[in-house]
Amino acid sequence: MTSTTTAGVAAPSLAASNITIKFGGLTAVGNVSFTIPDRSIVSLIGPNGAGKTTFFNVLTGLYKPTSGRVVLGERDVTRLPPHRIASLGLARTFQNIRLFNLMTAEENVLVAMHSHMKSGIFRTVARTPGQRREEREGRELARELLDFVGIGKVADDYARNLSYGDQRRLEVARALALRPKVLLLDEPTAGMNPLESARFVDFVHRVRDERGVSILLIEHDMSVVMRVSERVTVLDRGEKIAEGLPDDIKADERVVEAYLGKTGTTGYGEDE
C-alpha cells in the first residue's frame, strides 16, 4: 500500500494504510494510504473539502476511521484516544490557533509536557525534591524550546497577548514539548505575508534538522509547499490522486486539473 517511498531505508515515522472514514453515507476519506518517512518533510494538499483536515483528525485520533490502520513508529495507534496518541509522539498545531490564552507562553509549553511528567497530587502538595527537580527541568526545557522558536523574550507573557506570528511559533514550541516523532502543521502560514512565509520555510527545515522530527504540512500556499516539501500528496474528494516529488506534482495533469482548475497552467494561485 505504501506505494513508492523513495527514502526506503529507515522505518517510516508514521504509516497510515487504507484509511476510510464515512460520515453516514458520505465518504470523507476513501482508502487513502500514506507514509511519512523518518525525518522527512511531506505535504498534503488538495482543494477545499478534499478531506485533508478529516485525514489529519484521523491521524490524531479525533475521528476513528471506518477502516484502516495508523501506525506511529512501531505502534498501532488507530483506536487509541487522542491524548495517548499525542503522548506517543504525534504532535500538531491548529489551523485556527488554539493556545491556552490565559496561560503564559511558558505554561503553554509545560502543559504539553504533562504526559512526560509524573508528579501526582500528593507529591505536588508536599513539593518533594523529585517534584521540584521535575518542575525545574520542565521549565528549563520550556525556555529552551521557546528560545528555539525565537520567542524566549515573551516566555512570561500570556499567550493571548502575543503577536500573531509569535502565537504560531508558540504553537510549534508547545507541540515540540511533546517530544514528537511526527509534527503535523495545519495550514501554518495562514495569515502570514510572503516574507513571513519565506522565513517559515527555513524555520520548518530547522525544526526538522535540529529536533529530529518528521513533519507533515497541510498547506494552501503553493510556493511554500513547493519549497518546503520533499514529497507531496494530493487529495481530491477524499481520494489520493497523486503522490511524488514537488516537481512531478507540478507537472501532473490530474493535479493541475483537480486542484487548480483547467486553466491553471501558470503559477500556483492562492486557491482558497
Add this chain to the structure above:
Amino acid sequence: MTMTTSPPATGSPSRGSGILPWARRNVWPLGFTAAAVLFFVLYQWVLANMSGPVPDFFDRWLPLSVVNQCIIWAIMAVGLNIVVGYAGLLDLGYVAFWAIGGYTAGWLMSGFFDSATVSVFGHAAAGQPHGIHINFWLVLIIAGVHTALWGLLIGAPTLRLKSDYLALVTLGFGEIIPEFFKNGDNLGGFNLTNGTRGITPLDAIPTGPFQYLSSGSLPIPAELGPFDESLKFVVYALIAAFVIFVSLRIREGRLGRAWLAIREDELAASMMGVPLMRTKLAAYAVGAAIGGIGGVCYTSAVGSIAAEDFAFSSSIILLAMVVLGGMGNVWGVMIGALVLQWINGNGLKELGNTITSATGHDINFPSYNFLVFGAILILMMLFRREGLLPESRTRQVLQEPERGQLESVGADLEGDPA
C-alpha cells in the same frame, strides 16, 4: 533532544532574596495569618476583658460564631473553586459533597449507631456510651477520602458531558443526595440518616496534646465545647489555611496547569497529551474532598446535622462566593465567602435591627436575603465582572489588555507583524 546549548531559564527579575521581597511575594498568606492571630487575640483577651459599647458592638455585628461560620463557608468555597475556577467545570450541586462530609461526621462522631460501640481516640459526650466515636481529626481525613470517592463516582458518568449539560446533571445530583439523606431513615428497615430529625449531638473537637499548653490566661480544655468559640476559631482557621495551601500548591504544579488548560481549550489540551477524563475527575475528587472537610467542620460547629441544611440555594450561594470573589483566585474566593456569609449570617439581620430601632419601621431584612444577593450579583457583573479580587489571568480578559511593549518583540524573526 539534540539541542541543549541554549542557556537555562533566568528567573524573572522580581524574584529577589531577602526578607522584604519574600514578604511581598507572600503578602496574602502573611495577611491571612496576621488577621487570624488578630481575631483570636481580640476575642480571646481584649473583648473578654472589656465592657461597654465596644464588646457590645462586636457581639451584635460580628459575633465569633458568625466568624466561624464564615470561615467554614470559605473552606467549601475554596473547594468549589477547584472545580469551577480552576478546571472550569460548572457544578450546581456542590452541596452534595458538603452533605456527604457532614453525614460522615454524623455517623462517626455520635451515638447515633447505638448498636455499635466503637471508639477510636473518641471523645463521646457524657451519657453516650454507645455509638461510633472517632476522633474529629481522624474524621476529617476519613470524610475527605470518603467524599473524594463519591466525587469520582458522581464524576465518572457526568464528566463526559460538557458545559450546560454538565451543570444540569450536577444540579440533579445536588438534589438527589440531600433527598436521599432526608428519606434515609428507613432503608429496608435500617435507619441510616434519621430522616428529618437529623443526627445530634455530635462529639466535641479534642485538643489532644495542646491541652497541656493550657495556662491561666488561655485555658485549653481537653475538648472544645459549645462555648469555646475562640479556640474553635483557631481550629477552623487552621483547616482553612491547610485547604488554601493545598489548593495553591496543586495549582502551581502539573495537575493545576492541566486544569487550566482544560478550562482554556479542552480539545487543544487533549491534543497536547492531557487525559481529559482523568484530569477532570481529579478536579472533582479534590474539590469534593475539600467540600467533605468543610462539611465535617460545619457539622461540628453546629453540633448537629439535618438534611434541610443542604438546599439548592446553598450550592448557588457557594457559586456566588466563587464568582464574586474572583473565580480562580483562592484569596479572592476566600474574601468573597467571608463577605457573603457575613451578610447572610449576621450583617443583614443587624442592619435590619439598626434601621428598625432608628426609624421604627419593622423591616425583616433576612427575608430579603436573596434580593440583596441578587442585587449584589447584578451590580458586580455590571461593574466588576472579574470579581472582588480576580485571578490575574481573568483580569486580562475582562479588562482590555495592553499590548504596547509586546508589539516589537520577536519582530526580528517575524518580519513586522504590525
